Amino acid sequence: MNPARRATATAVVLAAAGALLSAVAPTASAAATCASPAYQRQFFANTTFKGTPKKTDCDTAVAEKWGTGAPATGLPKDNFGVRWTVTRDFGSGGPFALPVTAQDGIRVYLDGTRKVDLWKNVSTTQKKTADVTIPSGRHTLRVDFVNWTGAADVSFSYTPRTAPAVDKVKPLVPSGDSVSYDAATGRAKVSWAKNKEMDLAGYRVYRRLKGSAYGAVPLATTTGTSYTDTTLPVTGETFYYEVRAYDKAGNASAGTTDRPVTTADRTAPGAPAGLAPTDASEQNGLRLGWDSVPGAASYRVYRATSANGAYTRLGSTAEPSYRDATAAVGTTYSYRVTAVDAAGNESARSAAATGTRRDDTPPQPVTGLKATPADDGFELTWDRNPAPDLQRYSVYGGQLLSDGEDSVCAASEVAWLTPDVTSYRYTTVPDGEDRCFFVDAVDASGNSRYKQTGEADVVVATELGAPAEPGTEPAADGDGA
CATH class of the missing domain: 2.60.120.260 (Galactose-binding domain-like)
Incomplete structure (x- = not known):
């Protein structure tokens, strides 16, 4: 309230043409x-x-x-x-x-x-x-x-008049609303103009995820004309904001126009689960597989020589599988996998899984096999096989079957011998019968050329007949008793 002030009038006397003129200020x-x-x-x-x-x-x-x-x-x-x-x-x-x-x-x-x-x-x-x-x-x-x-x-x-029974008039929708987003901090600031209501109590700020509705409970309540959202998820998703004014009688306005914010994506996918070797063949390398991860754009594969060792990155793949072609045959490795989304966020590593690339190459064929007939069977000898991982020799013996043109060795496994043994005595063969033989080399991984190819170097020999007893001679033809 401003007090009234005194206003004064000032008289001015002037001489003009021999007369006195009086002027009074308003x-x-x-x-x-x-x-x-x-x-x-x-x-x-x-x-x-x-x-x-x-x-x-x-x-x-x-x-x-x-x-x-x-x-x-x-x-x-x-x-x-x-x-x-x-x-x-x-x-x-x-x-x-x-x-x-x-x-x-x-x-x-x-x-x-x-x-x-x-x-x-x-x-x-x-x-x-x-x-x-x-x-x-x-x-x-x-x-x-x-x-x-x-x-x-x-x-x-x-x-x-703010009694709820008297005031049924909703406030006006706030005007001048806007939203800004700081990608560096992940915060969104919502602003609006001051409402003209004389009975205004404040403003309610609401937030929703794209595709969903606003909830009944506001994100924040304020008497100011801005709000900074520090709880906005940094997931790369789009969120919407609206502001509603409410008065002292509890009446609330409609919401402002939805204002969208697309957040920076700093949320990594979940770690892959189910990691395990799916194929360990020598030809294809050691193949791994795992469960797909929602939101993953690619996966990164890491390898170490032990579960708790230092893991180095092998490579990436867009599929939930990976072939390690660099794994050494017979060496056991530990693997971990991560999921990476389109924004480059990498998940935590999966649980470790171990795998060994299998040896699928059989030893070289056994060479120098000889079957020497003896009085009670055959003496088999062969050259030492040079395979460094040789585990045993498998000796096969059987009968030679013929259909008139082709002959087939119908043999079965008769003995397993250690790598330092290169001979075998095959006995209990009727006098004068033919027998066929072959020897297969088997390595520590169980690889056998014969079992893989069905082929072998076969030798055939005839067992010696028994000698005539002393004092017996064949009877002359036509001789009688």
Whole structure:
């Protein structure tokens, strides 16, 4: 509230053409421009508000106790008038109370329509409260006060009625909303303009994931006009924000337009599970397989010489499998796998799995096999096989079968011999019968050329007949007893 100041008149006397001219400066101040919600206040030296105001200034409130004195210098102490005028935005409007006190008369107008009328000369302060509904938007309130005689005091205010049973008007949707995203910090800042509601209690900020609905509980509540979201997941997904205003009666506005934010993706996929060797053949290398991971764009394979050893990266694959062609035959390795998403985020490593590349190459064929007939069978001998991982020799013996043109050795395994043995005595063969033989070399991995190819170097020999007993001679043909 600004107190009134004295306005003085200054007389100036000039000599002109032998005459005296008297000029008096005007006492009314120039019209004041007052920023809403301040009032423009005008003082009149009458009770009809006629003519030019004696003084115009700005006032923050209508609340005066002038008593029996003049309200401003140059005005009378009786029969004067004061007018307050304010135009402001009431937002969504709603129910308001207009309480007044005055000695003497007071009238209150809303957009030119009288709402309060206590227009009489009184000796004590009179009071009244008018309940009105103010529409949304900009409206003008005017207060006219007059003092005819005696003491002068006046007060007026306009306040929202916020009881839930009375106020059913929703606030306006906040305007000027926007959202900005800082990829470096992963934070989103939502901003909006201050709402015009006089009974505003605050704002509620909501967030939803694309494809889902807003929840009943807001992300945050604030009385300010911005909110920084520090809990936004950095998953590369799109989220939407909206802001709703709510008043002291509990009424809430509709939401602002959805404002999207696509976050930086710093969330790695889950670690692969189910890692295990699926093929350990020498020809194809050691192949690994694992369960696919949702969101994975590729996988990285790591290898070490032991489960707790230092792992080095072997390579990448887009499929949930990998062939280690560099694994040494017979060497056991430990493997771990990670999943990598499209943003380059790498998961934790899987549990370790071990695998050994299998030896699929059989030893060289056994050479130098000989079958020497003896009185009770055959003596088999052969050259030592040079395979470094030789485990045994398998000796096969059987009968030679013929279909007239081709002969086939129908043999079975008759003996296993250690790598340092290169001979075998094959016995219990009827005199004079043919037998076929071959020897197969088998390495420590169980590789056998014969079992892999069905081929072998076969030798055939005839067992010696038994010698004639002494003193017996064949009978001459035709001889009789």
